[in-house]
Amino acid sequence: MISSLFSTQRRLRKAVIPALAQATSSPWRQAWQALRRNPLAMVCLVLLVVMAIWCVLGPIWSPWQDDATDALMINKPPGAQHWLGTDFLGRDVYTRLLLAGRISLTIGLLTMLLSVALGYLLGAVSGYAGGLTDKLIMRLADLVMTIPSLPLLIVAGAMLSELDFSADARIYMVVIMLSLLEWPKLARLVRGQILSLRERDFMLATQVLGLSSRRRLFGHLLPNTIPILVVMATMAVANAILSESALSYLGLGVVPPTPSWGNMMDAANSLIDFQRRPWLWMPPGIAIFITVVAINVLGDGLRDALDPRIKRSQK
DSSP: OHHHHHHHHHHHHHHHHHHHHHHSOOHHHHHHHHHHTOHHHHHHHHHHHHHHHHHHHHHHHOSSOTTOOOGGGTTOOSOSSSTTOBOTTSOBHHHHHHHHHHHHHHHHHHHHHHHHHHHHHHHHHHHHHOHHHHHHHHHHHHHHHHSOHHHHHHHHHHHHHHHTOOHHHHHHHHHHHHHHHHHHHHHHHHHHHHHHHTTSHHHHHHHHTTOOHHHHIIIIIGGGGHHHHHHHHHHHHHHHHHHHHHHHHTTSSSOTTSOOHHHHGGGGGSHHHHHHOGGGTHHHHHHHHHHHHHHHHHHHHHHHHHOHHHHHHHO
């Protein structure tokens, strides 16, 4: 009788464990489900995906080339032949808008990747190591953050113009400049998060278990900073697009003939173009506005979806 009772309990445990495993989804699946419950974030995600795909594939389907000029079609308003009109060289504004989207989105993504990698690594090392390493990294971050970003970018852009870099090389130089100004924000936030998590019970348990520093840092500390990383990454993309647009508008970022949303808005520096030819500067301005707003809204949605404390409070 006792043996049959034990065998019955063993069968019940074997039946319950797979059921629990199927009922409990992975953290990433839970985050995706939480994001899907946020309709505004999902709309922004779909909008950004469609915009990126259209910027990549749209120029391929366009009958007009970026450098195709037409002296008879200079500054023509939107029509059936040119959906968004033509510029001062007779080039199709619609095609240039899509090609400019490639450049602006690429600069934003590359800046995000470089600044996040640099800031995430330095912030984690600073918060985990402490001591002299922490002081050196944080003083460097403070030094970079005390310098006004826009004047510094203008000076750096003017130096690039004097060094006579090619149009393609200037894109990568702009990415490096923006990344060097963006990383301290993420480094300070990651450091504060690491200092807070380092004293939690689960980290004390890893120390008692004798786990290596590398495993404690990369296996337990850094995964818990992913929500703040996602938010700062989305903000970095938006800030990079805005900063590149400002530099290119001033003629110090991406330079023609390479199009970007910023240097396309340079057409608004003439009062006549600003008043009588809005099709030259309004499409890139609207594209910048929609992209930045969608990225920020999506970042907030991702933060809410990835933060377990927010999910618990919602339950």
